Amino acid sequence: MANLFSPLTIKGITLKNRIAVSPMCQYSSQDGFANDWHLVHLGSRAVGGAGLVIAEATAVSPEGRITPDDIGLWKDEHIPMWQRINTFIEEHGAVPGVQLAHAGRKASHKSPWKGATALTPEEGAWQTVAPSAIPFSEAEPAPLALDKEGIQKVISDFRAAAVRAVEAGFKVIEIHAAHGYLLHEFYSPLSNKRTDEYGGSFENRIRLLLEVTETIKEVWPSDYPLFVRISATDWTEGGWTGEDSIALARILKDKGIDLIDCSTGGNVPAAKIPVGPCYQVEFAESIKRETGILTGAVGMITTAQEAETIVTTSQADIVLLARELLRDPYFPMHAAFELGYEHAWPSQYERAKPRKV
Secondary structure, eight states: OOOOSSSSEEETEEEEEEEEEOOOOOOBBTBBBOOOHHHHHHHHHTTTOOSSEEEEESSSGGGOOSSOBBBBBBBBBGGGHHHHHHHHHHHTOEEEEEEEEEOOOSSSSSGGGGGBBBBBBGGGGOOEEEEESSSSSTTSSOOOEHHHHHHHHHHHHHHHHHHHHHHHSEEEEEEEOOOTHHHHHOOTTTOOOOOOSSSSSSSHHHHHHHHHHHHHHHHHHHHHHHHEEEEEESSSTEEEEEEEHHHHHHHHHHTOOEEEEEEEEEEEEOOOOOOOTTTTTTHHHHHHHHHOOOEEEEESOOOOOOOOHHTTTSSSSSSEEEEHHHOOHHHHHHHHHHTOOOOOOOOOGGOOOOOOO
């Protein structure tokens, strides 16, 4: 039995294995609507054997999009296509999840293959928001510092999106509080220079994330898992640290969060990140060890043996794969063969299943 293929039950939901599709923006939506691209993209990973398929950063409001091509859950009209996608995912043995997100000061940009730069007014730019009026980089327009009314709107938008997520058939929500987007901007001292109850101390800077968590929990079924993705370090002096992440994880565990998805960076452009194989796993391991909460490991995990080792040695409870699953949607099937585990293939593909000689 390969540990990577052992089931994991979180509350009332059981994942058939420890392989999750990490949220990956597709920049292929119009007005926030999912379409056939998303059906095929997400559905093929379910067919490929992943236990959990988490849809990309899904905007809780139009102004929360990274780009005009981002997907969303800010209106009821978005729900039907998500229902179709999630039904397909479940029919093929995977659990459908969604990452709810607000891009904050990193919103209003062009999609990567269109330049990734900030939109101009002529290109349909909108006003970005943040904890403080500090742009991500000097070349970009300054965001508007959110007032109390704006903060309450953000909280309400996350709540409304969670209600729609239930109707759309999602079984896992991941709150996106990483990669320099709005909730990360609030808890990092590099981007939050407020002097009110949402700024200054550690307790104040994490307040918005906790309030978003609490409002989602009020409408999210109690037997469905709730994850939070954090950037476990800013990789920058004076920024958020691994020790901060452990302290936050303890609080989130007490608030009823089930799993911390441990990524890093993204909040300042000049961070020196030591990118390499499995370079973020240490944060998942330390948070799990120090707090006892379930964790997910992500970041340049590309082989079956790497994923198996992470789970076997209790560095993390699930392994989230991104680029590797873009390269190979059937990674779970191939990993099972490599690890000697008898993994079921779809009946339609059974004739191609490799056999040990």
